[in-house]
Amino acid sequence: MNVSIAFKTIVKKEIYRFIRIWPQTLLPPAITTTLYFLIFGKLIGDRIGMINGASYMDYIVPGIILMSVISHSYANVVSSFYSTKFQRNIEELLVAPVPNWIILSGYISGGIIRGLLVGMVVALISLLFADFAVHNLTIALITAILTATLFSLAGFINAILAESFDDISIIPNFVLTPLSYLGGVFYSVDMLPPIWQTISMGNPILYMVNAFRYGLIGVSDIDIQLTFIITGGFIIALVILCLYLLHKGIGIKN
Amino acid sequence: MKALSLCNLRKTYSNGFEALKGIDLTVEEGDFFALLGPNGAGKSTAIGIISSLVTASSGSVSVFGHDLNTERDLAKSCIGLVPQEVNFNQFDTAKSIVLNQAGYYGLPHKLALQRTEHCLKQMDLWDKRDTISRRLSGGMKRRVMIARAMVHAPKLLILDEPTAGVDIEIRRSMWKMMQEVNQQGTTIILTTHYLEEAESLCRNIAIIDEGRIVEHSDMASLLARLHIDHFILDLAEPLTSAPIIDGCQIELISDKVLNVAIPKEIGLNHLFSQLTAQNIKVMSLKNKTNRLEQLFMDLVTAK
Structure with a gap:
């Protein structure tokens, strides 16, 4: 069997899904981030001044873009795969000769594409407020893709283990949002007391935000190589976990 | 050739309920086979295992000679499943539901489009191809599921209570359709609570009760008793x-x-x-x- 056709079918279905409901998927981040840029960047930022040689507006743009990538790549996979489970149309895939890795890569690709698309929308909006030359596009792109991949995988695991719609909102509300806000989006980790600096180092989002910031404006609190090692390590671990869950049929088979 | 062969198939759920207690069953190629049993007898579990939706505790399943454990893809390619309950995305159109399923089975796009058109026309749904499926009637939704199950031209079609809850007119049109599909060479396994349906359509029959096969014979000799x-x-x-x-x-x-x-x-x-x-x-x-x-x-x- 030609598994690439099955892969393309899942990806096309996923893209069609979030494009069809664009007022829920693409419009809200545009509005929310415009407000972020206006309130934090413009009104408050003008009183803060420079951080690590960058204006406050330029400093927060990369973090806000990446925060959108994180939340939307996660949300896409968790809501889509959980709905597929809930409506039982996961059975369409389970009865067909589609390998587990194709199911996983199809859904993850959908999450990555939505995450990057939302990231692009936010980046375009940021052009209205910020003015900077991209420092290293390759690092920015690689960081965005790795981040979207990691959080798509996390969303997939959440969807597999979720038993109700409540279960798919717990992680985004109580884990993802706090980690994002504490991941150095709005501040430099150097501004924190030493104890909080140490605690912040346990937050993987801090590494990704800083790597992305380095790619866009050339400023980072963290070693970029370390970011790629940590993100890559998490991705490998989550891929193995996802494939194990699919193989065992946990949450999707009797 | 045997279309389906179950050997000592057992299933015990995590709560300890023993749904299948070692069933053996064979269905010949080209047959129209009835699998009957009261509610909770184990029919849906057996069908779930055959169609890879339920993991068996032990035993083996072979579909047209392909073992479901060792030649999973080949075995799966032979099967089309029409489940008991509607299980497609109700926000998709009838056409996209069938077309996507063709994609999952690896059919190239051009062939998938041809097969989708053929199956939707066969189910008298071509005029409704662009209708969002939740707006279709109950009978039409069932026919969408049959078209979806048929799109990759399976050799074995499993129909799990396909006519439950549909009116007599639709039921009879579905019987006609099932007979045509069977006459074209597709082996059919039918579970139903309408025993009149099984009697008029099926040539062979198995009755399952409390996880065991209590009867397995041809319809004529069973009725002769x-x-x-x-x-x-x-x-x-x-x-x-x-x-x-x-x-x-x-x-x-x-x-x-x-x-x-x-x-x-x-x-x-x-x-x-x-x-x-x-x-x-x-x-x-x-x-x-x-x-x-x-x-x-x-x-x-x-x-």
């Missing part, structure tokens, strides 16, 4: 008491309706000659119960 037929007779003139005929049990239901239980060896000619002799004129006659239903009840209650 039935010794007594029950008829309802509508009379021209009212009676005050039931007539007495040797060998028959007759009950007067109302003044112009008789309920007659007659052994096969006596035959209807004898009954009618005796009624005629007693000046009782019969206007019409019908079977009181479905014959298979009676056998089914005998088998699942004989414990």
Whole structure:
């Protein structure tokens, strides 16, 4: 069997899904981030001044873009795969000769594409407020893709283990949002007391935000190589976990 | 060739419920096979295992010679499943549901489009191809599921109560469609609660009860085991008491309706000659119960 056709079918279905409901998927981040840029960047930022040689507006743009990538790549996979489970149309895939890795890569690709698309929308909006030359596009792109991949995988695991719609909102509300806000989006980790600096180092989002910031404006609190090692390590671990869950049929088979 | 072979198939759920207690079953290629049983007997579990939706505790499943464990993709490619309940995305159109399924089976896009059109036309759904599926009627949704199951031209089609809850007109059109599909060479396994449906469509039958196969034979020899037929007779003139005929049990239901239980060896000619002799004129006659239903009840209650 030609598994690439099955892969393309899942990806096309996923893209069609979030494009069809664009007022829920693409419009809200545009509005929310415009407000972020206006309130934090413009009104408050003008009183803060420079951080690590960058204006406050330029400093927060990369973090806000990446925060959108994180939340939307996660949300896409968790809501889509959980709905597929809930409506039982996961059975369409389970009865067909589609390998587990194709199911996983199809859904993850959908999450990555939505995450990057939302990231692009936010980046375009940021052009209205910020003015900077991209420092290293390759690092920015690689960081965005790795981040979207990691959080798509996390969303997939959440969807597999979720038993109700409540279960798919717990992680985004109580884990993802706090980690994002504490991941150095709005501040430099150097501004924190030493104890909080140490605690912040346990937050993987801090590494990704800083790597992305380095790619866009050339400023980072963290070693970029370390970011790629940590993100890559998490991705490998989550891929193995996802494939194990699919193989065992946990949450999707009797 | 055997379309399906189950060998000592067992399933115990995590709560300890033993749904299948080692069933053996074979279905020949080209057959129209009925798998019957009361609710909770293990039919859906067996179908779930065959179609990879349920993991078996032990035993083996072979589909057209392909073992489901060792040649999973080949075995899966042979099967089309129409589940009991609607399980497609209700926000997708009928066409995209069928087309996506073709994609999951690896059909190239051009062929997938041709097969989708063919199956939707066969199910009389082509005019509804761009309708969002939740706006379709119950019967149409079932036909979408049949079209979806047929899109990769499976050699074995499993229909799990396909006509449950649909009106008699749609049911009969679905029977016709199932017969056509079977005549074109597709092996069909049907589970149904409408025993009349199984009796009129299927050539072979298995009855499963409490996780065990309690009957596995051809329909004709199973029905031949039935010794007594029950008829309802509508009379021209009212009676005050039931007539007495040797060998028959007759009950007067109302003044112009008789309920007659007659052994096969006596035959209807004898009954009618005796009624005629007693000046009782019969206007019409019908079977009181479905014959298979009676056998089914005998088998699942004989414990």
